[in-house]
Amino acid sequence: MVVLRESCSANNIDVNLEAIIDPRQSTGVPGGDELLAFANGVVGNDTEALDSAREKLASALGAEAVSAASLIVGNYSRNDRAANAIGIPMEPMFLEMSEDFRERLGINEFTSAANSLK
Amino acid sequence: MALYENSNFPIGPETETVHTEELATFSQPGVWFDGAERRSIAQAARRARIAAGIQGANTTSDAEHDDGLIDETMRLVIDAIAARPMAITEDLFDDAIADGLSEGRYVEIAGICARLANLDDVARGLNIDTGALLPAQQGEPSRETPSVLKDEGAWAKTIPSSGGGPEGEALYGGNEMQPFIYRSISQIPPEAKRQMITGDLQYLSLENFMDFNYSAHPSLTRAQVEILSGRVSAFNECFY
Numbered sequence: 001m002v003v004l005r006e007s008c009s010a011n012n013i014d015v016n017l018e019a020i021i022d023p024r025q026s027t028g029v030p031g032g033d034e035l036l037a038f039a040n041g042v043v044g045n046d047t048e049a050l051d052s053a054r055e056k057l058a059s060a061l062g063a064e065a066v067s068a069a070s071l072i073v074g075n076y077s078r079n080d081r082a083a084n085a086i087g088i089p090m091e092p093m094f095l096e097m098s099e100d101f102r103e104r105l106g107i108n109e110f111t112s113a114a115n116s117l118k
Numbered sequence: 119m120a121l122y123e124n125s126n127f128p129i130g131p132e133t134e135t136v137h138t139e140e141l142a143t144f145s146q147p148g149v150w151f152d153g154a155e156r157r158s159i160a161q162a163a164r165r166a167r168i169a170a171g172i173q174g175a176n177t178t179s180d181a182e183h184d185d186g187l188i189d190e191t192m193r194l195v196i197d198a199i200a201a202r203p204m205a206i207t208e209d210l211f212d213d214a215i216a217d218g219l220s221e222g223r224y225v226e227i228a229g230i231c232a233r234l235a236n237l238d239d240v241a242r243g244l245n246i247d248t249g250a251l252l253p254a255q256q257g258e259p260s261r262e263t264p265s266v267l268k269d270e271g272a273w274a275k276t277i278p279s280s281g282g283g284p285e286g287e288a289l290y291g292g293n294e295m296q297p298f299i300y301r302s303i304s305q306i307p308p309e310a311k312r313q314m315i316t317g318d319l320q321y322l323s324l325e326n327f328m329d330f331n332y333s334a335h336p337s338l339t340r341a342q343v344e345i346l347s348g349r350v351s352a353f354n355e356c357f358y
Contacts, residue, residue: 007341035338042239045172064335069243074240077239079351080351091298111205112206114208115358
């Protein structure tokens with residue numbers, strides 16, 4: 001989320017980080033809500049919601065965006081599993097850069113937080 | 119049939135080639151498991167995802183077959199990593215080691231389950247069948263443990279990117295600031311190498327990471343890419 005905030009800041013976008021935790025909220029990023037719904041659909045267990053999200057994403061951002069979004073979701077599905085399975089800690093720089101929003105968003109309560117906050 | 123031939127959404131030839139190679143690795147001899155065992159681990163990972171409802175009906179039928187190569191300790195590890203990554207605690211690792219699974223075998227299982235989830239989630243996103251696992255290749259596992267493994271603060275030892283000697287140089291290409299995510303499964307260098315190859319291809323290469331206007335995907339801005347990565351990591355409760 002540090003990189004999300006920085007990339008939005010670089011483009012004068014006021015991003016709502018709470019939406020990443022609660023996807024019922026709006027991100028403030030163009031196309032962001034369709035992307036959130038799609039990501040949620042791919043990793044979640046509601047196939048109808050995924051099918052609907054895929055259609056809406058294709059309509060909003062195009063067929064190439066569905067391909068790209070699938071590749072990004074898959075990439076993080078892999079990385080998250082590797083990180084959580086091996087118990088790697090977060091680098092100090094990113095720990096510091098995320099300090100101001102982690103507690104507010106409940107990220108410090110993630111089970112895997114114990115690997116970095118020990 | 120080509121891996122993405124039935125996709126209504128375009129996937130470039132480089133990605134299709136790399137993913138076809140990626141799929142083949144699950145049936146090839148690894149470091150601690152032979153081809154049949156690795157294939158069986160991949161099948162079990164798919165079964166766990168189906169049982170959890172996160173892998174739909176468009177999964178190839180090869181996942182249904184259980185050839186009995188997975189013991190109970192391995193199954194618990196596979197189920198957790200494949201289907202419930204948000205609930206993994208250090209107890210999973212400690213219990214597996216206490217039950218006789220070596221650290222190297224644990225890490226190799228983690229690599230297989232994580233990398234397979236990538237391919238299978240891409241297929242789910244594209245609304246196509248998952249790629250069929252290839253028949254197991256003959257051959258012995260290499261049984262090579264890197265000589266430079268260190269306790270860098272994770273549960274399993276890793277190859278450091280600074281001071282990793284020739285093995286670190288070979289794996290990280292001389293980058294002494296390799297992020298921990300790419301060192302996570304480095305105890306099994308071929309697994310870590312595949313993670314980096316697909317990471318560069320699907321997300322971005324490390325030299326562009328701090329360029330917050332850079333996106334490797336023309337159809338998405340960097341902010342849009344990070345919306346996706348943020349949501350997936352929040353869902354999986356990945357603090358990293």
